[in-house]
């Protein structure tokens with residue numbers, strides 16, 4: 001699933017190409033991917049509008065239109081946005097096509113079909129997307145040891161699950177929660193309330209640092225993005241531990257282990273992250 005660094009990568013590729021584009025028509029082949037309003041109303045509201053900016057909040061992309069309405073997109077597992085010249089060969093599972101006045105197209109494809117689009121009108125309250133319930137962005141200066149104490153203080157949930165909670169910090173998923181916990185030297189299995197103030201402060205520093213690092217290492221040119229059909233923009237060589245169980249830890253050489261926490265696989269170094277202590281709890 002794309003997490004903040006991947007969604008930001010997509011935004012950086014698409015924004016310069018989308019800004020100023022005028023939506024001539026919208027073709028919705030699978031109405032299920034339109035979460036709000038219904039497909040007909042979505043088409044009618046988007047038609048003729050000019051896209052002003054493309055922003056991001058957590059894992060959502062948000063196109064602001066010239067009448068003040070917004071189109072929000074969540075890619076979920078396999079959603080993909082591609083801007084193509086007209087007549088460009090179409091991907092399988094293309095569910096929505098925006099055609100612009102200059103002939104280019106913005107195509108939304110999704111193999112698993114969990115991705116969603118919403119159109120929120122200017123004066124409409126957004127009770128649909130979940131954006132209003134998101135916690136701060138990872139680079140928000142509010143994130144400190146104290147903030148994490150307040151958010152995690154009494155939680156019996158593990159720290160891994162707590163980092164996946166979009167209301168605590170927006171945009172973090174399975175991969176980068178492992179990377180952040182490794183950088184902060186905290187075992188994913190630790191219960192959030194057992195973290196010391198020192199550990200909370202390490203975590204508060206690791207969150208913006210790791211997310212910024214992976215956002216930068218993920219950079220891709222618009223040409224490469226189109227050539228790889230918008231599907232290959234995670235720069236995996238930079239990932240230090242996620243999915244590398246059985247390999248030596250890049251810091252200490254101990255073998256990385258995998259555990260399952262609330263249904264999600266998590267990789268950690270038993271030595272660097274002090275997992276033995278956590279097991280005794």
Ligand SMILES: [Zn+2]
Pocket residue numbers: 249250251252253254269270271272273
């Ligand atoms: Zn290690």
